[in-house]
Amino acid sequence: MKVLPTTCPSCSSQLNVKSLVCERCQTEIQGQYELPLLSRLSLDDQGFIIEFIKASGSLKEMAHLLGLSYPTVRNRLDEIIEHIKPAEKSKKDGKEKKL
Amino acid sequence: MTETTTNTKGANSNLSHRFDPFDKLRAGKLTIEWLFNPFRFIAGVKTLLIGLTIILISAFVGSLSNTHFDGVLDLHTGAAAPMWFFLVEGLIDWICLAVPLFLFGLIVSRSAFRTIDVLGTQALARWPYLIAALAMLPNANQRVLAYLMSKLIQTAPAAAINPADVLVFGSAMIVVLLMTIWMVALMYRAYAVSCNIKGARAVATFIVGLIAAEAISKFAMFLLVRAFLVSP
Numbered sequence: 001m002k003v004l005p006t007t008c009p010s011c012s013s014q015l016n017v018k019s020l021v022c023e024r025c026q027t028e029i030q031g032q033y034e035l036p037l038l039s040r041l042s043l044d045d046q047g048f049i050i051e052f053i054k055a056s057g058s059l060k061e062m063a064h065l066l067g068l069s070y071p072t073v074r075n076r077l078d079e080i081i082e083h084i085k086p087a088e089k090s091k092k093d094g095k096e097k098k099l
Numbered sequence: 100m101t102e103t104t105t106n107t108k109g110a111n112s113n114l115s116h117r118f119d120p121f122d123k124l125r126a127g128k129l130t131i132e133w134l135f136n137p138f139r140f141i142a143g144v145k146t147l148l149i150g151l152t153i154i155l156i157s158a159f160v161g162s163l164s165n166t167h168f169d170g171v172l173d174l175h176t177g178a179a180a181p182m183w184f185f186l187v188e189g190l191i192d193w194i195c196l197a198v199p200l201f202l203f204g205l206i207v208s209r210s211a212f213r214t215i216d217v218l219g220t221q222a223l224a225r226w227p228y229l230i231a232a233l234a235m236l237p238n239a240n241q242r243v244l245a246y247l248m249s250k251l252i253q254t255a256p257a258a259a260i261n262p263a264d265v266l267v268f269g270s271a272m273i274v275v276l277l278m279t280i281w282m283v284a285l286m287y288r289a290y291a292v293s294c295n296i297k298g299a300r301a302v303a304t305f306i307v308g309l310i311a312a313e314a315i316s317k318f319a320m321f322l323l324v325r326a327f328l329v330s331p
Binding site for chain 1 (some may be wrong): 138140141142143209213216292293295
């Protein structure tokens with residue numbers, strides 16, 4: 001199964017979506033679309049967020065389900081927050097530039 | 100182009116089934132991580148209760164051979180004392196390290212963390228000293244120490260020692276040394292995990308905290324001994 005690439009293999013910059021296609025009628029839309037913030041995260045981070053939502057946002061519940069300690073799970077969440085911050089900032093900067 | 104889009108869609112829709120983000124974390128359980136970083140799997144009230152029970156048992160074992168935990172990183176054979184004295188020593192050692200590290204955590208950590216995790220993990224981190232206290236149990240240790248003391252103060256030896264005594268004593272010293280190293284490693288991991296501090300900041304603040312804790316605990320021990328000697 002192929003994994004959605006989010007960064008350029010050549011220069012490590014953020015990749016954008018250039019084309020979208022309808023599987024049913026093969027209509028293709030071309031343009032420049034930014035990847036949503038969550039898609040830009042690593043699969044590890046995305047998986048954590050999905051599990052976090054499934055656990056109703058309870059770190060205690062997640063720690064219990066995974067057999068890990070509460071601080072371990074919370075530290076993982078903090079790591080993801082640290083990953084999101086620069087992505088959010090670059091998105092904001094991009095918007096300001098356009099304006 | 101179409102093929103790529105289709106595959107990508109498939110990958111995303113199956114994300115939670117195909118990909119387990121906790122594989123790496125779970126894999127740790129299969130390794131020696133339980134020995135050197137149990138706090139990845141256990142923290143909070145559970146560690147506090149287990150840790151305090153271990154401090155209590157260590158105090159009892161220590162009282163059998165008059166082994167005092169008279170400082171955060173200290174273990175010495177000394178005078179006989181009631182059981183409560185050994186227990187208070189253990190509690191002083193624990194709290195004298197947990198409080199400075201908690202304060203450092205407040206200053207240095209960028210995360211919100213729980214007090215119970217700091218207290219609990221630091222209590223559990225002391226468990227290697229239970230093994231050290233057990234290693235000090237054989238009477239051979241007391242005989243060798245009495246012999247060494249008599250040599251030091253140049254008096255007649257209190258008791259004769261034989262090569263087996265020296266062997267037991269030497270082994271006990273090695274165990275105590277290894278347990279001290281292991282305990283410090285656990286204390287560091289407890290601090291890093293419970294306060295979410297990494298790298299040089301974690302190492303530097305831990306070393307400063309440990310030195311401060313050693314000094315504070317020594318002063319607390321002095322007050323404890325004074326109170327004990329004055330009490331009827």
